[in-house]
Amino acid sequence: xxxxxxxxVLLCFSSLLFASLKAxxxxxxxxxxxxxxxxxxxxxxSYEKCMSAGTTTTKSMGFGNASQESSSKMDPEICSSMYWMxxxxxxxxxxxxxxxxxxxxxxxxxxxxxxxxxxxxxxxxLRCMNIPFVDSVTQVFSEIVGALPRMVVIVICALLLPRELxxxxxxxxxxxxxxxxxxxxxAGAVAMRLGGARFVEAxxxxxxxxFRIYLYHIVALNxxxxxVRQGAEVMxxxxxxxxxxxxxxxxxxxxxxxxxxxxxxxxxxxxMGYAAVVVNxxxxxxxxxxxxLIALIVVMATSLSTMxxxx
Amino acid sequence: xxxxxxxxxxxxxxAFLLPILVPAIITMFIWALPGDPASIICPIETCGLEQNxxxxxxxxxxxxxxxxxxHWISQxxxxxxxxxxxxxxxxxxxxEGKVDLLSESxxxxxxxxxxxxxxxxxxxxxxxxxxxxKKWDPVIVMIGVIPVIVLALISGAVVEIAYPGAEFxxxxxxxxxxxxxxxxxxxxxxxxxxxIGFRETFAREKNQRYVGISILRGxxxxxxxxxxxxxxxxxxxRARLLHILSGSVIVEVVVGISGVGDLLLRGTLNQDFxxxxxxxxxxxxxxxxxxxxxxxLECLIALHIRKAPSDIHMxxxxxEAT
Numbered sequence: 001x002x003x004x005x006x007x008x009v010l011l012c013f014s015s016l017l018f019a020s021l022k023a024x025x026x027x028x029x030x031x032x033x034x035x036x037x038x039x040x041x042x043x044x045x046s047y048e049k050c051m052s053a054g055t056t057t058t059k060s061m062g063f064g065n066a067s068q069e070s071s072s073k074m075d076p077e078i079c080s081s082m083y084w085m086x087x088x089x090x091x092x093x094x095x096x097x098x099x100x101x102x103x104x105x106x107x108x109x110x111x112x113x114x115x116x117x118x119x120x121x122x123x124x125x126l127r128c129m130n131i132p133f134v135d136s137v138t139q140v141f142s143e144i145v146g147a148l149p150r151m152v153v154i155v156i157c158a159l160l161l162p163r164e165l166x167x168x169x170x171x172x173x174x175x176x177x178x179x180x181x182x183x184x185x186x187a188g189a190v191a192m193r194l195g196g197a198r199f200v201e202a203x204x205x206x207x208x209x210x211f212r213i214y215l216y217h218i219v220a221l222n223x224x225x226x227x228v229r230q231g232a233e234v235m236x237x238x239x240x241x242x243x244x245x246x247x248x249x250x251x252x253x254x255x256x257x258x259x260x261x262x263x264x265x266x267x268x269x270x271x272m273g274y275a276a277v278v279v280n281x282x283x284x285x286x287x288x289x290x291x292x293l294i295a296l297i298v299v300m301a302t303s304l305s306t307m308x309x310x311x
Numbered sequence: 312x313x314x315x316x317x318x319x320x321x322x323x324x325x326a327f328l329l330p331i332l333v334p335a336i337i338t339m340f341i342w343a344l345p346g347d348p349a350s351i352i353c354p355i356e357t358c359g360l361e362q363n364x365x366x367x368x369x370x371x372x373x374x375x376x377x378x379x380x381x382h383w384i385s386q387x388x389x390x391x392x393x394x395x396x397x398x399x400x401x402x403x404x405x406x407e408g409k410v411d412l413l414s415e416s417x418x419x420x421x422x423x424x425x426x427x428x429x430x431x432x433x434x435x436x437x438x439x440x441x442x443x444x445k446k447w448d449p450v451i452v453m454i455g456v457i458p459v460i461v462l463a464l465i466s467g468a469v470v471e472i473a474y475p476g477a478e479f480x481x482x483x484x485x486x487x488x489x490x491x492x493x494x495x496x497x498x499x500x501x502x503x504x505x506x507i508g509f510r511e512t513f514a515r516e517k518n519q520r521y522v523g524i525s526i527l528r529g530x531x532x533x534x535x536x537x538x539x540x541x542x543x544x545x546x547x548x549r550a551r552l553l554h555i556l557s558g559s560v561i562v563e564v565v566v567g568i569s570g571v572g573d574l575l576l577r578g579t580l581n582q583d584f585x586x587x588x589x590x591x592x593x594x595x596x597x598x599x600x601x602x603x604x605x606x607x608l609e610c611l612i613a614l615h616i617r618k619a620p621s622d623i624h625m626x627x628x629x630x631e632a633t
Contacts, residue, residue, distance in 0.1 A: 136321065143325035144332065146550075147598045149557040152575060156591055159579040160340040182550075240458040244561045247460055251564055254580040270464060277468045291461070298456050 005307040012300035016102045023099035026262040030090025038282045039087040050079035086285045088272060094289055101266035101293065104259045105239045108172035113235030115176040116183050120227045121219055123184025123191075128218060130197035138188075142181035150178045154241065158257035168258040171245070172238045179237070183230040190226050191218065228308030236301035243267045243294070266293050315613045322606035326599040333595035334387070334588055335380060341584070342376040349373065352584045353396055366396060370585075383588065392589035397581040402589045412574060412586060417593070420563070420570035423491050424555055430496025431505045431551050435544070438509030448507065455503030459558045462498040463565035466490035470566060484568075491562045495555045508547050516540045541612045549601045556597060 039046040081095035088094060126134055157174055158166070195202070203213045219227070242258050246267035249256045259265060273287020341348045349367035358366065367373045370393065371382045386393065392402035395412060404411040437443070443451075469490055474483040496502055516522065516536040525535040560572035571590050578586030 136317070139318065139321050140325065143322055143602065144329065147325060147329055147553065147602050148333070149553060149560075149594050149598060151557040151560040151572075152591060152594045155560060155576055155579050156337060156587060157340075159582065159587065160337070160344065162344060240460060243458070244460045247464075248561065248564050248576055249580070252576060252580050267460075270460070274464055274468060278471045294458065294461065302456070 002307050005303040008303040009300055009307065012296055012303070015296070016106050016300075019099040020103035020106045023103040024096060027096060027100060027264045028092050030088065030092040032090060034087075034091025036082060036087050036091035037089050039082055039091070040282070041084060041086040041285050043083070043086070047079055047083040050082060051076065085289055088283070088286065089281075094269065094286055097264045097266065097269050097286075098289060098293060100264045101269070104168055104263060104265055105242050108168040108242075109235045109238040111169065112172035112176040112238045113231040115173060116179055116234040117227045117231040119176070119180035120183035120187040120230045121223060123180075124187035124218060124223045124226075125191070125214055126184075127188040127191040128194075128196050128200050128214070138184065142185060145178060146181035148178060150175065151244075153178060154245070155257075158245065166257060168238070168242050171241065171258060175238055175241055176234055179230070179234050183226075183234075186230065187223050187226050190223055194218070194222055225305075225309050229305035232301040232304040235304075236297055239297045240294075243270070247271060266290055269293070315617075316610070319606040319609040319613075322602050322609070326602035326606065329599040329602065330592060330595045331384065333591050334384060337588060337591060338376060338380045338383070348376075348379070352582065354582070358396070369394075387589070387592055392592070393585040395578070395583050395586050397578070397583040397586070402585050413571070413589065413593070416569060416571045416574050419488070419568055420559060420572060422488055423495065423559055423563070423568060423570060424552070426488060426492030427495035427501070427555050428552065430492065431501055431548075431555070434496075434502045434505035435509045435548065438506040438511075439513055441510055441513065451503040451506060452500075454497055455500035457498055459494060459498035459561050460565065462494040463491075463562045466494045466562070467566045487566050487568050491559075491566045491568050494562050494566070495558050499554060499558060501551055501554060501558075505547065505551055509544060512540050512543050512547070538612055538616050542609055545605050545608050545612075549605050552601055553598060556594065 036046060036050065078093065081093040085094040085098065088097075123138070126138055154171055154174060158171060161170060191199075199218075200213055203217055208217070243266055245257045246259070246265035247270060250267060250271050255261050256265065267290075269286045269290030272281075272283045273290055275281040276284040276287055341351055344351055349363050349370075349372045352370070352372070353363050353366045355363050371378045383393070390403055390405060392413070394400070395402055398412060401409065401411040403413040466487075467490075470483065470486050473486060513536060516539055517532065519536075519539075522532065522535055526532060559570065560576060562568070563570040563573040564576050571593055574586055575590035575594075577583075578590060
């Protein structure tokens with residue numbers, strides 16, 4: 001079972017990595033007069049039309065080489081990307097949205113996940129040291145940071161960040177700090193159930209060194225499920241945070257708080273799909289792709305935490 | 312055991328500190344940013360030099376960070392949050408007939424949170440009663456995994472389909488509130504977390520030896536387990552409420568409810584610092600109240616447990632003796 005879950009995690013992660021590596025630097029503007037407007041996925045007719053196209057006026061379309069102007073035949077890569085995920089109203093393949101969105105979220109979410117793991121480890125180890133003053137300081141930190149409504153803090157910090165520093169990474173780090181109290185509390189509770197300082201004493205009496213006691217017995221063998229689960233959850237939450245912030249920016253018709261304006265987020269797929277539900281735009285495929293990408297992240301995070309679960 | 316008051320004491324300290332700390336951090340941030348604070352709040356390119364100077368004078372921005380903060384907090388305690396430089400309206404006004412930004416927003420957000428709290432409370436009650444059975448857990452967990460943005464979109468779509476356009480504003484607003492509450496009540500594990508969390512807490516406590524003995528003595532299960540799990544339950548409940556409060560920012564914007572969260576986001580995007588500070592202050596007061604109530608409940612529970620003729624007194628006497 002664990003091997004299967006590991007394979008799932010690896011598959012999800014490598015798909016995201018591949019997509020982010022293949023993502024074009026800038027989004028293509030598209031054209032309102034594009035003959036490839038709202039091409040549905042697996043639409044063979046549009047694919048053949050694209051492949052057999054001569055000189056093209058839809059120079060904006062592309063995947064990988066989006067900014068290149070083409071006066072020759074349409075790039076087969078563009079046509080196939082259009083075939084797999086369809087296009088938006090301007091004829092831009094939705095693959096571009098998926099890949100650029102993956103590029104926006106991949107590194108910050110992993111970084112935030114790792115940072116949360118470190119917080120959880122610190123929380124667990126501090127409980128094992130049994131220093132009352134440190135416990136009190138940790139509780140004050142947890143109470144104050146844990147009492148802050150996360151989204152409110154994130155929105156305000158997004159505003160206060162200078163424009164050149166705006167991006168998902170600072171917000172992901174902040175989210176990780178705001179999630180730290182939960183992670184530290186849970187890891188601390190596990191450490192206390194283990195026996196805390198008495199457990200360390202017992203292992204010392206067996207002649208084990210500090211490295212083996214703290215890093216192997218406590219962290220690797222006992223805290224691992226909590227640490228990995230917390231990390232995976234924060235990783236998933238950072239992706240959802242990006243989606244939410246980008247969507248809010250779209251609704252408010254403002255510049256994004258998490259990425260530059262020439263890159264597209266997964267939130268735009270959801271926004272496009274919303275129009276399909278409410279005003280019958282033929283963009284249901286965008287909603288499906290957006291939801292599938294969310295499902296991919298959920299599956300990856302759930303598999304990761306289940307994989308690390310204690311026997 | 313003897314220092315049971317430390318934890319609630321720290322909570323109370325944090326509760327009093329929070330409403331001051333949040334605006335203080337925002338103020339520090341404004342001063343830490345490169346450039347003149349007045350230009351950050353109201354850029355010269357958009358406000359003009361004259362307006363910028365007037366604003367700096369009005370908000371005490373030209374007298375340094377401490378002057379600005381002390382002035383703002385003293386005014387905020389009196390309910391005066393200043394004037395929005397984007398909307399040109401008072402943020403909150405107690406004068407009758409005067410239009411302001413928060414008077415409509417606060418009731419909407421309160422109703423939204425109250426309705427979503429009902430869902431969470433139902434989940435908590437079901438969990439306490441050990442319902443539904445564990446075989447439903449995968450389904451409940453799956454519902455909990457759905458992010459708030461997706462459920463908010465569904466809610467928004469339901470409202471738009473039911474009441475398209477601007478017709479029927481009254482039923483539409485109520486439907487928005489209800490759908491928003493459903494979103495907050497179910498998204499991001501609010502429902503599933505409450506249900507499973509309460510159920511697990513009670514189930515763990517029921518397996519304790521003292522509960523078995525109490526039942527043999529003819530005492531009820533609930534009266535024995537509840538005082539001991541109450542602290543944990545209150546903590547869980549507060550965490551859920553805080554989560555709902557946080558999610559309300561997204562739900563209000565996506566579903567279209569004009570609440571404090573919506574105001575906060577619009578204030579953020581329009582660089583309207585008076586609105587942002589006021590909204591952040593209100594959120595922090597709400598959160599501080601939750602912390603305060605948790606601390607009070609913890610104290611009451613601890614006193615109740617110590618008042619009861621239980622083994623705790625004996626245990627404490629033993630500790631003193633040793």
